[in-house]
Amino acid sequence: MDPRFIPLAVAVFAWFTFKVIRIGRRDEKLPPGPPTIPILGNIHLLPPKFPFLRFTEWAQKHGGIFSLKVGNGTIIVVSDMAIVKELLDDRSGETSSRPSLYAVDVVTGRNYLVTATSDDHVWRMGRKAIQPLLAPQAVQAHLPIAEAETAQLLHDILHNPEEFYSHIPRSTLSFMTSVVFGKPAPRHNSPEATLFREYVHQLSKTLSPEAAPVDLVPILKYVPERWAPWKQLWRETRRLQRSLYFGCLEQAEQRIHRGLKNETFIEKILDRQEELGLNREMIAYICGVLLDGGAETSSSFLKSLVLCLVRSPASLRKAQEEIDNVVGNERLPVSSDLQALPYVQAVIKETHRFRPGGPTAIPHATINDCQYREYIIPKGAPIFINVWGIFHDPNIFERPDEFWPDRYLLTHDGTKPGLSKNYSIRASLPFGSGKRLCPGIHLANTNLA
Numbered sequence: 001m002d003p004r005f006i007p008l009a010v011a012v013f014a015w016f017t018f019k020v021i022r023i024g025r026r027d028e029k030l031p032p033g034p035p036t037i038p039i040l041g042n043i044h045l046l047p048p049k050f051p052f053l054r055f056t057e058w059a060q061k062h063g064g065i066f067s068l069k070v071g072n073g074t075i076i077v078v079s080d081m082a083i084v085k086e087l088l089d090d091r092s093g094e095t096s097s098r099p100s101l102y103a104v105d106v107v108t109g110r111n112y113l114v115t116a117t118s119d120d121h122v123w124r125m126g127r128k129a130i131q132p133l134l135a136p137q138a139v140q141a142h143l144p145i146a147e148a149e150t151a152q153l154l155h156d157i158l159h160n161p162e163e164f165y166s167h168i169p170r171s172t173l174s175f176m177t178s179v180v181f182g183k184p185a186p187r188h189n190s191p192e193a194t195l196f197r198e199y200v201h202q203l204s205k206t207l208s209p210e211a212a213p214v215d216l217v218p219i220l221k222y223v224p225e226r227w228a229p230w231k232q233l234w235r236e237t238r239r240l241q242r243s244l245y246f247g248c249l250e251q252a253e254q255r256i257h258r259g260l261k262n263e264t265f266i267e268k269i270l271d272r273q274e275e276l277g278l279n280r281e282m283i284a285y286i287c288g289v290l291l292d293g294g295a296e297t298s299s300s301f302l303k304s305l306v307l308c309l310v311r312s313p314a315s316l317r318k319a320q321e322e323i324d325n326v327v328g329n330e331r332l333p334v335s336s337d338l339q340a341l342p343y344v345q346a347v348i349k350e351t352h353r354f355r356p357g358g359p360t361a362i363p364h365a366t367i368n369d370c371q372y373r374e375y376i377i378p379k380g381a382p383i384f385i386n387v388w389g390i391f392h393d394p395n396i397f398e399r400p401d402e403f404w405p406d407r408y409l410l411t412h413d414g415t416k417p418g419l420s421k422n423y424s425i426r427a428s429l430p431f432g433s434g435k436r437l438c439p440g441i442h443l444a445n446t447n448l449a
């Protein structure tokens with residue numbers, strides 16, 4: 001090398017090294033968090049399973065809002081209800097986007113409202129289409145379906161109790177396919193039930209941390225499919241998803257064409273198709289997302305409820321006695337009985353607290369750089385609500401690791417008596433926050449109550 005270039009080469013090398021070792025470092029304007037190492041940041045500390053347990057440990061150490069470095073990226077974790085309110089509810093206009101999830105974009109062709117960013121037509125029109133269908137009054141119309149599904153579920157459990165783990169997801173899927181498309185899935189091997197199981201299995205593989213971390217290592221997006229098993233997985237997930245969504249849509253269209261209307265979501269969305277500017281692709285995905293959003297979440301809640309009550313016979317006995325006293329033994333309880341069943345209400349709340357279906361909810365993201373207290377949260381950084389950590393905080397809940405519904409009879413939100421009046425856990429916490437709050441909350445409560 002020409003000796004004149006040596007100082008330049010040394011300077012370039014030093015600059016490059018400086019840049020590389022800064023990857024993974026926490027900027028001082030970020031919330032605190034566990035110590036980082038060069039390049040990886042905190043990646044090596046992230047467990048592949050149950051990350052909310054580690055988040056909860058870190059929250060005890062670093063506080064209600066902390067940050068993690070994943071390479072050059074940043075993750076924010078909120079484990080304090082007051083911060084959820086300030087940052088995600090009150091400032092929802094700034095924090096209601098979603099982080100990029102490349103694999104989901106490929107699978108869904110960017111038609112999935114759950115992962116769409118807040119400025120995306122898919123999200124805005126999708127929410128506009130479903131909001132009136134899921135309003136508290138509107139969901140009352142589906143009570144007869146919920147009651148019929150409950151009766152079948154109880155029948156199935158009574159006759160074949162060993163299989164309760166498959167009766168429950170069949171029932172919650174059938175409720176959703178009935179409400180959305182007007183078609184129940186009455187058997188474990190009904191075509192929709194089988195397809196949904198296969199699809200959810202593939203989708204969870206696609207989303208699992210063991211699949212290729214393409215958002216972290218973008219070069220993986222460009223590996224040719226024959227050397228990229230994750231791309232084959234995406235392709236198969238897309239095939240199953242489209243087969244489910246468009247299969248259900250086609251059957252509903254044929255039924256409507258034959259003049260057999262039955263007041264389902266699909267009919268109401270088709271009525272507003274022009275007004276909302278929706279094409280057939282978007283309609284299939286809006287209805288499909290409701291199956292995804294409604295069936296698995298409700299099923300995991302009911303499974304947790306059964307397991308919690310089996311492990312807590314005293315709570316089961318108390319709930320049973322209350323139902324026997326109020327409802328008698330001539331009929332099944334129905335949703336309108338719930339008002340008169342405070343202990344049953346407490347059992348439902350305690351199940352959401354003890355085993356929240358979404359222990360870290362679905363991450364939000366900031367739309368721009370966002371100043372919060374003394375911190376700057378970078379644009380696009382995923383923000384997780386550590387729902388598990390809030391619900392299992394020993395400073396807030398008495399014996400948080402115990403299933404104890406009675407706590408909700410002592411205070412309205414189950415927190416320790418005598419906590420500051422300003423601190424309150426809203427009942428909708430398991431359903432997320434701000435503009436992204438689960439739109440299915442009332443339908444879920446109708447079906448689960």
Ligand code: HEM
Nearest residue numbers: 114293294297298357358361362431432433436438440444
């Ligand atoms: C026990 C039942 C349920 C639970 C625990 C639950 C929980 C959640 C959570 C935590 C979120 C993320 C909220 C956020 O980002 O802040 C969410 C979003 C969503 N849920 Fe639910 N959900 C349930 C039932 C349902 C039902 C029955 C439906 C459909 C009728 C539904 C449809 C959706 C949709 C479409 C979204 C995405 C909203 C958006 O990104 O704007 N969910 N749900």
